Amino acid sequence: MKFLCTTIFFLCVQVALAQNQQTNNISGVVTDKEDSSPVQFAYLYLKNYPDFSALADERGEFKFFFPSQFMDEIVVISSIGYQKLELPVSSLSKTGNIIGLQRQLLSLNEVTVMPEDHSMEEMISHAIDNIPKNYPDKRHQLKGFYRKVSTNYEEFTKLVEAAVVVEDVSYLKEGSALRVKLESLRQSDELGEVDSTMTILKQRIREQIKSTGSALGPSNEIIGTYQHNGFRGDAYNSKTWFGKDGDRFMGIPELPTYRRFMGEEIIGNDTIYQIAISTKDPPNGSSYLKINSRNHAIVEYQIGYLSGEYQTFAKFREVDGVYYPEMISIKELRLINRDVGTHQMDISTFWFDMPMTEDLKKIRAKDALGRDEEVEFNDYELDSSFWKAYDLIKKHPLDSAIIRSLEKNKSLEQQFKRNAKD
Template identity: 85%
Template sequence: MKNRIREHIKSTGSTPGPLNEIVGTYQHNGFRGDAYNSRTWFGKDGDRFMGIPELPTYHRFMGEEIVGNDTIYQIAFSSKDPPNGSSYLKINSRNHAIVEYQFSLASGEYEHFAKFREVDGVYYPEMIRTKELRLINRDVGTHQMDISTFWFGEPMTEDLKRIRAKDALDRDEEVETNKYELDSSFWNTYELIKKHRLGSAIIRSLEKEKSLEQQFKRNAKD
């Protein structure tokens, strides 16, 4: 199986890692610990960005941009040298915060993108998007992708109280599912949807069997 994986990596034009049995055996489990497998991709010991001696990661400075009063640096990273820019970090020079990142596999079958915004000195997600190769229609090539996009409004950070675990778990009643009448005008007036409307091709795909209006009515539950 390992040999077949290496041959597939070569066929995509990527460079396979060194044939090191120790690293290959313990790379993706807990035996090596946080020294090699960090809990985050981009921490100071993050193996995705910093790499390790046996599996190095290469970096390339892509440029800088001015956003307001901040200078944002873009750094590409990859297991290939030099990186082609498909995986990168955008870092705010003022506070070293990651304001945007993208991680993609070399052959293009997966891509993860995230963008963050600063609110009172703390960064919160603004948008997260995942692209994944659609494997249902295997005879149409690799151009079809499943795209999931999540937009976040501004966070509410005032007057928040931490819920104690015993209070959260010690419920004395179950919350039942309630039906409600669908308000069709909601989808035309909701600000988040007005700013980020679905593309016409996506809507046609979603309405292949039934209109969105009919689907919303059928699933009108809270």
């Protein structure tokens, strides 16, 4: 019964997905320029907005969905063993594109030795075992910039931005131990069609899960995005991706897991291996780990669910031998009305500054966000001067295509004021 309600809910979503296929797309095939053979599992993404991406299948065929505002963008096509190719989206037709990749010529010192499958399994096992050693076990704070953009793949329909301070403790403790202080929040108008029926449905599902004794994740999407970091507090929970038993990555006889070496990169004096993982053979790369061979630290990972409708990404930076989150991103279906389909998406992203570990002024409980507080339904004071001086937003400016889409009726500054407390 533990996950029954959630399972039923996702089954309903999958049925709806089958009935609501996207129509705004470009498609084609990626091939080898020399012999026209298909390039399996080539990766396509928008150069300046990589949250929008696609993977070719084993026949090199792909379908790529993105908002129409990005028709002036550049699409990047990459695959191991081939030169990366950049093309204007406007140069591609809606269907029938044939994209040829040039083979990468390797010099002797660039030859990569691919690990055997048992070596990859051993590397992942060591990485999971070393989570308690490689990630924080003491109180620390992170200044973070949170942004959520919503899209229906024709246009962007909502923007939420927040400046926060995250106070966390040991990665071995559950997520309920962390606190998040909101420094400022602003949000645009809602351009999507919101149906209260979905709000009621989600609340009833949460109540049913709670009645079974199962743990509920936070309703607060800011806390939820941070806590979604896959091994944050889950290093010894065998039911998670990063659990000590490793069933999700290692597989079991009834449900084997397949691994594929995707390449390596040299960063400083460290060699970083990228390993794709899937219950399908061969893995297509939508789920992968990047592991530092020096200390078996997981420096980056991505986990995809369903057919890519759900995706978790996290990247870490090393500070004094300990790894702290640098970026966390969650891509998921936007369930705001009964028109459920992969065209409605939420993309929530955190960017973090360098961690603070000494002389911390602890976040008091009364100043912390509530875990059950849905911040989008609350009014907050708008501090325009704060946002003009905020360093993190200067490092991660909003894409002009999103601005154009959201400002078709009113400027964002006007919307921020309208949705703020008087």
